[in-house]
Amino acid sequence: MDGRTQLGGIDKERLWADLMTLGAIGGTAAGGSMRGALSSADREGRALFAHWAREAGLALRVDRIGNMFARREGRNPQAAPVVIGSHLDTQLPGGKFDGPLGVLAGLAVCRALDAAGTVTARPIEVVNWTNEEGARFQPGVMGSAVYTGALDLTQALSRTDPTGASVEGELARIGAAGTTPVPGAVPHSYFELHIEQGPELEEAGLDIAMVTRSSAMCSGYATIRGENGHTQTLAMSKRRNALTAAAKLVLAIDAIGASIEPHGMVSASVIENWPNNRVNIPHLSKLSWAIVGFDPAIREATVARIEAACAGIATETGLVIELDHRHYREPCLFDEALIGKGLEAAATRGYAATRMPTLTAHDALSFCALCPTALVFVPCEGGISHSEAEWCSPDQAAKGADILLDLVQEAAESE
Amino acid sequence: MDGRTQLGGIDKERLWADLMTLGAIGGTAAGGSMRGALSSADREGRALFAHWAREAGLALRVDRIGNMFARREGRNPQAAPVVIGSHLDTQLPGGKFDGPLGVLAGLAVCRALDAAGTVTARPIEVVNWTNEEGARFQPGVMGSAVYTGALDLTQALSRTDPTGASVEGELARIGAAGTTPVPGAVPHSYFELHIEQGPELEEAGLDIAMVTRSSAMCSGYATIRGENGHTQTLAMSKRRNALTAAAKLVLAIDAIGASIEPHGMVSASVIENWPNNRVNIPHLSKLSWAIVGFDPAIREATVARIEAACAGIATETGLVIELDHRHYREPCLFDEALIGKGLEAAATRGYAATRMPTLTAHDALSFCALCPTALVFVPCEGGISHSEAEWCSPDQAAKGADILLDLVQEAAESE
Structure with a gap:
């Protein structure tokens, strides 16, 4: 110029x-x-x-x-x-x-x-x-x-x-x-x-x-399926509570994010919970998560770690966790x-x-x-x-x- | 008859x-x-x-x-x-x-x-x-x-x-x-x-x-105040994420519930999260929780344990957690x-x-x-x-x- x-x-x-x-x-x-x-x-x-x-x-x-x-x-x-x-x-x-x-x-x-x-x-x-x-x-x-x-x-x-x-x-x-x-x-x-x-x-x-x-981005949802029930009568040990599994996943995703810095960031910042009522055990919780970073290979590895965290929590809780609506944005x-x-x-x-x-x-x-x-x-x-x-x-x-x-x-x- | x-x-x-x-x-x-x-x-x-x-x-x-x-x-x-x-x-x-x-x-x-x-x-x-x-x-x-x-x-x-x-x-x-x-x-x-x-x-x-x-019931809200920020740019270590604190509290309340059986039940089954957007660090999360049981004394002790859990998570995360809108129903x-x-x-x-x-x-x-x-x-x-x-x-x-x-x-x- x-x-x-x-x-x-x-x-x-x-x-x-x-x-x-x-x-x-x-x-x-x-x-x-x-x-x-x-x-x-x-x-x-x-x-x-x-x-x-x-x-x-x-x-x-x-x-x-x-x-x-x-x-x-x-x-x-x-x-x-x-x-x-x-x-x-x-x-x-x-x-x-x-x-x-x-x-x-x-x-x-x-x-x-x-x-x-x-x-x-x-x-x-x-x-x-x-x-x-x-x-x-x-x-x-x-x-x-x-x-x-x-x-x-x-x-x-x-x-x-x-x-x-x-x-x-x-x-x-x-x-x-x-x-x-x-x-x-x-x-x-x-x-x-x-x-x-x-x-x-x-x-x-x-x-x-x-x-x-x-950046290389990947976002998606984690859909956690539990079972309905009354919060005031169903024994804690018998519950299939989607929200407690979602809470575990929020913390797991946060820990993954902390571990990949400075190569990227991972967040689960959106939660929806059904029926979201004080007298009902949550039977469905949905998290939205996203990874951003510059290296697509680190992104793929991080997606794999989120998949593993979901599988682990599904095994621990006995609930079904699906990772769906995955969306990629290439650099x-x-x-x-x-x-x-x-x-x-x-x-x-x-x-x-x-x-x-x-x-x-x-x-x-x-x-x-x-x-x-x-x-x-x-x-x-x-x-x-x-x-x-x-x-x-x-x-x-x-x-x-x-x-x-x-x-x-x-x-x-x-x- | x-x-x-x-x-x-x-x-x-x-x-x-x-x-x-x-x-x-x-x-x-x-x-x-x-x-x-x-x-x-x-x-x-x-x-x-x-x-x-x-x-x-x-x-x-x-x-x-x-x-x-x-x-x-x-x-x-x-x-x-x-x-x-x-x-x-x-x-x-x-x-x-x-x-x-x-x-x-x-x-x-x-x-x-x-x-x-x-x-x-x-x-x-x-x-x-x-x-x-x-x-x-x-x-x-x-x-x-x-x-x-x-x-x-x-x-x-x-x-x-x-x-x-x-x-x-x-x-x-x-x-x-x-x-x-x-x-x-x-x-x-x-x-x-x-x-x-x-x-x-x-x-x-x-x-x-x-x-x-x-039953003797007590219900209320836990309001967790974090700070706004961008999920794709703010370092994980600098975040004041209300949703991760809420996740910890969901799990703490669930554990308290499991520990007081068969004397009562405690649930945090409702969550609201703001702004609940994929690109924003949650700055406000709200849980609704409730205790039911037959012994008002156990109820009071359980409320105290929830208060202690909130205080512990507030200290750990540096966020403000308020227990408000408490409502009691007597037997x-x-x-x-x-x-x-x-x-x-x-x-x-x-x-x-x-x-x-x-x-x-x-x-x-x-x-x-x-x-x-x-x-x-x-x-x-x-x-x-x-x-x-x-x-x-x-x-x-x-x-x-x-x-x-x-x-x-x-x-x-x-x-």
Whole structure:
């Protein structure tokens, strides 16, 4: 990248004000945000994004899964756009940065180009993808997967939250469904800015990471079948209690996780229990577990250890334990040319940067195989995320947005 | 009881046919029934009860919490009625006997009196109490508690199920709300027939138990507070995972239960977990636990052991564990005169009978302190209840109904 073409940078104060203003929608007492996908708070967040987009002169369109596209026209309107995307939905509760930083930095990039009087050759589109978090509706990364065609629209619309409300019904209720068909066209290139969600940048005193690859993941359910009975009459020794077996498995999976660090992480963080009544011995418990790591071989070995733990607990308790609905996500590689450009841009600006893999999923993963894609990380305090305590300083946020600006500006001028 | 006044007995085949017919409403593939309180299946069960009541010439009225009263008029309509009650709602799923036996045996008693051409001095009312099980709406024993005034109507109507549906809304939806005011008048006496829900009658080869007293109970919640975080980035050693602490507590409570047998039982059979998402470290888990036993002193000692287990796990994990919403139910004594009459009636009919306490709650407990009350148990296979496998033979059911007939007939002729 030629340092002489670099713009002055984004408006740090405005980006910070936008982050704090949006974060107050669905804001929690502990400083986080609660904007589950397609909730009423998400509606308010979407309305604010639409307002800011119109204020910046961007043209808004919405597709059938509710993805919002704010378009800055290029000199060549027929050229494939450069896309900047992330998400405005949060965990339940989540923080002010996971998602919003990437979307609001996109608006900041457009404003910086306006301030410099720059009209790029290619259009630029800033996207709010629907339901990245998967906190309310499974699966996560829903909107971007429907956009690329990896997930069928009908299937996505039919998903329900724990109260039975569907994606289709909630899109209609909050007026978030648009008419633009899906899947959408492949962009020229895709860019996403995100907090790291881990502690490495902070610990190393660095400003920026260009993400090199994603993790090898395996998730699934463990279904434990016991037998009904009355908790106040059936002798403890005769019980076939699915919840006690599930408790053993939670602890076994946690111990496996501790033993494979730093090569990966294993968690069983979801439990469902039937009939979940004080006078009934649980006859069915279901755990959801997931392994992430960089080495597929360690992932396979860890799956085998979870299988062995299930078999051991099944033998010990006499209950049936099934490992089902196994889902694998293979690592993807980010574009080496863009990684190099990002590191170069950081050097020119005097920001300390590194290369880094990511353990977590992002909308950017949906585009890795389709077009040149870059994922930029900035540090977050203590590596904490998916938490009301999630924090990223104004400086850190702005430095990340500066690199996004540099990468997008160059891409939008390219062939 | 004077054996010469004893009627021939109830119609065993009809009682059995009624049990099987009702059990098919909400019937499950495994032979149980799924008629959660105020569900659509409960509406069908209520309609069938109303049909059978009208067929038997009984006058039906329904009160504001949906309790259904089928009245057989007496020679003295102003006299306080003799009440036979139990419930038609089931666990989720439950069996064909827990509840329905007591209600349908009440109809069988009325038909037996009809067959003998007997009109009793006092009216007899056969009652289906709303929501005894507490499986869908907490608390259980709801309808009879509202009837006696132990539970406020407004409070009961406001309770919601896990999907947010309220008792008031569901009463309206299925058309189960009546106009008779609550609380209702104290009956002359109260009778309930139920399966034992434990193995003792079957193991001893007995037909009948007259219940002497109920158990000392203590229930409550354990609320475990951890901290949010991302399951795919936060090091295992830094996690403050509420679910792993909950798992330890489930196992600790189960071990305490095993150690106090045969003096009582302790169960933690309900778990709720937040945000219960695959990418989030659980920051809040809640267990519901309960102790039942006959000796209040053992109950107190067991509560202390649960408190100690919570304190130990809190220290080990560094998390906060609160024991809250503690609720005590003190033992009640059943009417000794009625116990004696029940044993005498069994002897006259040649049925092997005994005295027995009950660990479980029943609608009869609502009346113990208000009027002479009797609870009659018959054996159930393997002591299994709250289960699709729940079973009581036609002979056992009919023998219990015969004793109910004898007790009710005498009470309905008394001053």
